Amino acid sequence: MDHIDTGNTTDMDAAVFRRLLQHLDSRKDVQNIELMNLAGFCRNCLAKWYMAAAEDQGQSLSYDQAREIIYGMPYDEWKAKHQTPATPEQLTEFQRNL
Numbered sequence: 828m829d830h831i832d833t834g835n836t837t838d839m840d841a842a843v844f845r846r847l848l849q850h851l852d853s854r855k856d857v858q859n860i861e862l863m864n865l866a867g868f869c870r871n872c873l874a875k876w877y878m879a880a881a882e883d884q885g886q887s888l889s890y891d892q893a894r895e896i897i898y899g900m901p902y903d904e905w906k907a908k909h910q911t912p913a914t915p916e917q918l919t920e921f922q923r924n925l
Contacts, residue, residue: 848873852899855909864920873897 831839851857851870859869874893881888894902913921 848897848899851897855905858911858913858917860913860917860921864917864924867924870894870897 859871862869863872871894874890874897877896878888878890878893881893891902898905
């Protein structure tokens with residue numbers, strides 16, 4: 828197998844990240860608590876990482892702005908349209924994973 832030039836992966840990394848956001852956007856039925864319970868991160872984590880990356884690059888980006896990038900709309904709007912209440916089982920699993 829040929830190796831990729833690790834000095835030139837930024838474009839690929841960005842494309843993969845955009846694809847991840849597209850996938851999450853197409854799976855609005857997957858709740859953040861499910862992502863946290865199964866993968867240990869959620870859309871809000873991505874927003875925090877995005878905000879931190881912006882800061883590392885000398886950019887000022889609020890958490891709300893970062894969440895709007897990740898969710899594709901203001902968080903409150905996404906929450907009202909797509910978020911469902913967590914089940915007792917989901918909450919128990921979440922607490923166990925903390």
